Amino acid sequence: ILNVEQSPQSLHVQEGDSTNFTCSFPSSNFYALHWYRWETAKSPEALFVMTLNGDEKKKGRISATLNTKEGYSYLYIKGSQPEDSATYLCASDNYGQNFVFGPGTRLSVLP
Amino acid sequence: DVKVTQSSRYLVKRTGEKVFLECVQDMDHENMFWYRQDPGLGLRLIYFSYDVKMKEKGDIPEGYSVSREKKERFSLILESASTNQTSMYLCASNTAGTDNEKLFFGSGTQLSVL
Numbered sequence: 001i002l003n004v005e006q007s008p009q010s011l012h013v014q015e016g017d018s019t020n021f022t023c024s025f026p027s028s029n030f031y032a033l034h035w036y037r038w039e040t041a042k043s044p045e046a047l048f049v050m051t052l053n054g055d056e057k058k059k060g061r062i063s064a065t066l067n068t069k070e071g072y073s074y075l076y077i078k079g080s081q082p083e084d085s086a087t088y089l090c091a092s093d094n095y096g097q098n099f100v101f102g103p104g105t106r107l108s109v110l111p
Numbered sequence: 112d113v114k115v116t117q118s119s120r121y122l123v124k125r126t127g128e129k130v131f132l133e134c135v136q137d138m139d140h141e142n143m144f145w146y147r148q149d150p151g152l153g154l155r156l157i158y159f160s161y162d163v164k165m166k167e168k169g170d171i172p173e174g175y176s177v178s179r180e181k182k183e184r185f186s187l188i189l190e191s192a193s194t195n196q197t198s199m200y201l202c203a204s205n206t207a208g209t210d211n212e213k214l215f216f217g218s219g220t221q222l223s224v225l
Contacts, residue, residue, distance in 0.1 A: 004153060034213060043115065044201070046213035089154070093212070098169060101146075101153035 002026045004092045006102035013080050014110050020076045021105040023090030027071035032093040035064055035075055038104070039086040047075075047088075080109040114138070117202050117217035124224050130189040132220050134202030142205050143185035144214070145169075145177065147198040154201060160185055192224045 005024045013019050025033060032051045038044040048057045053068040061078045077084055087104040094100070118133035136143065142161055146154040146169075156169030158177040166177050174196060178186045185204075189196055199221050203214040 009151075032212065036214075036216075041218070043216040043218045044214075045216075049213045091154075091214075098156050098159065099214070101155075103151055103153045 002092060002094060002097055002100045004090060004100045004102040006088075006090060006105050008105060009103065010106040010108070012108045012110060015080060015082060017080050017109075018076065018078045019080055019107070020074050021088065021107075023073045023075070023092075023102055025071050025073070025090070025092035025100075025102075026094060027068055029095040029097070030068045030071075030092070031095050033066055033068075033073050034091040034093065034099070035073070036089040036091070037086045038089060044089060077107075080107075082109045082111050085109045115202055115204055115215050115217040117200075117220050119220050120218065122220055122222045124189075124192050124222065126193060126224060128189075128192045128224075130192050130222065130224075132187040132189075132200055132202075132222070134185045134187070134204075134217055135183050136185075136202075136204040136215070137183065138204070138206075138215070139182065140204035140206045140215070141182075142207065143179065144203040144205075145175075145185065145187045146201045146203065147171070148201060148219075149198050157187065192222075194224050196222065197224045198222060 035047040036044040050066040055066045087106045089104045091099045091101045115136045144159040145157040160179040176188045202217040
């Protein structure tokens with residue numbers, strides 16, 4: 001089973017701060033990297049699906065970058081808001097394997 | 112919007128009981144998945160299905176079975192529940208091909224086995 005790691009495990013920021021966290025994944029047989037946001041008592045929702053090395057995707061104040069050669073992705077949140085509080089999951093999709101999820105980064109944005 | 116519905120949000124069962132967790136999706140997705148989520152661990156795949164009546168073991172299938180008699184419904188069965196199966200269970204679905212491979216999740220079932 002492949003190993004996907006995320007750091008930090010948890011994060012507390014003040015409203016208005018910008019923040020970022022990391023997902024590390026195996027670069028061999030890479031196909032796609034997914035980011036999901038999971039708010040308490042809700043379903044995890046897809047933020048981004050990224051496939052190309054060097055790709056950058058943006059959705060409002062949230063953006064993500066991808067480095068498939070070294071096996072990492074960054075998720076950035078600009079001007080954090082309390083509604084951004086959630087667990088952010090990444091999942092690696094490698095050929096011949098099922099999705100492998102990281103343990104998540106729990107973000108708390110304090111008003 | 113894709114909707115993945117899980118039958119129960121919270122469930123309490125006793126050791127040895129047979130437990131059924133139901134999942135229904137309304138977007139004609141071919142693929143359906145059952146995961147469990149435990150503190151400090153990533154979502155772990157129990158079973159998945161690529162088509163009606165097809166099932167494949169995931170990473171942690173022991174103690175579980177599944178049923179997919181209709182395309183929209185994927186059931187997870189705990190034949191004889193044990194305390195170590197206390198967990199959050201998430202169902203997901205997707206369809207093959209590019210960005211559509213993103214997973215759509217249900218809201219989860221928190222199962223407690225006493």
